[in-house]
Amino acid sequence: MTAPDYGHVFSALRNSCPDEWAAYTQHSFVTGLGDGTLPRPAFLHYLVQDYVFLIHFARAWSLGVVKAETLDEMKVCAGTVDALVNHEMALHVETCAAVGIDEAALFGAKEEVANLAYTRYVIDAGLQGDFLDLIAALAPCCFGYGEIGLRLAREAAADTPYADWITTYADSDYQDVMVAVGKMFDAAVERRLGADYQNSARWEQLQTRFTTATELEIGFWDMGLNPA
Numbered sequence: 001m002t003a004p005d006y007g008h009v010f011s012a013l014r015n016s017c018p019d020e021w022a023a024y025t026q027h028s029f030v031t032g033l034g035d036g037t038l039p040r041p042a043f044l045h046y047l048v049q050d051y052v053f054l055i056h057f058a059r060a061w062s063l064g065v066v067k068a069e070t071l072d073e074m075k076v077c078a079g080t081v082d083a084l085v086n087h088e089m090a091l092h093v094e095t096c097a098a099v100g101i102d103e104a105a106l107f108g109a110k111e112e113v114a115n116l117a118y119t120r121y122v123i124d125a126g127l128q129g130d131f132l133d134l135i136a137a138l139a140p141c142c143f144g145y146g147e148i149g150l151r152l153a154r155e156a157a158a159d160t161p162y163a164d165w166i167t168t169y170a171d172s173d174y175q176d177v178m179v180a181v182g183k184m185f186d187a188a189v190e191r192r193l194g195a196d197y198q199n200s201a202r203w204e205q206l207q208t209r210f211t212t213a214t215e216l217e218i219g220f221w222d223m224g225l226n227p228a
């Protein structure tokens with residue numbers, strides 16, 4: 001599988017924080033998913049928290065519909081909300097059901113501080129700022145999991161118990177959606193800041209949004225490794 005092209009805006013943002021990006025996408029939680037050494041309690045703890053994360057993340061993407069300026073932007077945001085609440089959460093529901101955690105328990109799970117910090121940061125970026133602030137804060141989640149899924153699909157141990165998780169994010173339908181999201185991000189930034197966006201007054205602020213969200217992803221993996 002070739003490396004995915006998630007667009008030039010994402011590449012530029014990622015290149016502005018290489019250390020944080022590596023700490024996120026090569027975190028020991030990720031290594032443990034690939035080689036199968038991640039303890040099951042840590043994985044389930046992560047998955048329950050991630051269910052709650054996706055609920056609030058769907059709210060953040062919904063804000064994208066509100067802040068969009070074109071129909072294409074609205075379509076991508078609305079499509080992502082649909083994918084999240086009607087499809088992506090199925091992995092969480094099915095995996096947890098198999099160990100006796102039902103959906104009501106997932107919905108009512110106590111949200112940990114690292115989880116709350118991340119989603120509320122993204123929602124606030126969109127409330128306080130404009131569409132670009134919102135997508136800069138949303139980007140690490142989309143493209144980071146896209147990169148991780150593809151890398152683990154290539155490198156993971158054949159007998160890792162986390163193959164379903166890896167397949168969810170390596171899946172070509174999922175990758176196609178991420179490529180479409182990347183194209184929309186490129187167009188959204190060029191529309192507002194022009195082709196020379198990296199020299200615009202807004203760029204540093206967008207880099208900060210992206211880096212902060214990347215740091216919050218690192219905190220989410222750390223949280224996963226420490227079941228309460």
Ligand SMILES: Cc1ncc(C[n+]2csc(CCO)c2C)c(N)n1
Pocket residue numbers: 050053054057080083084088141142143145146217220
């Ligand atoms: C902590 C955390 N970060 C990223 C993802 C992956 N993810 C969540 S929403 C979304 C975009 C549209 O599906 C993607 C890729 C996750 N599940 N949990």
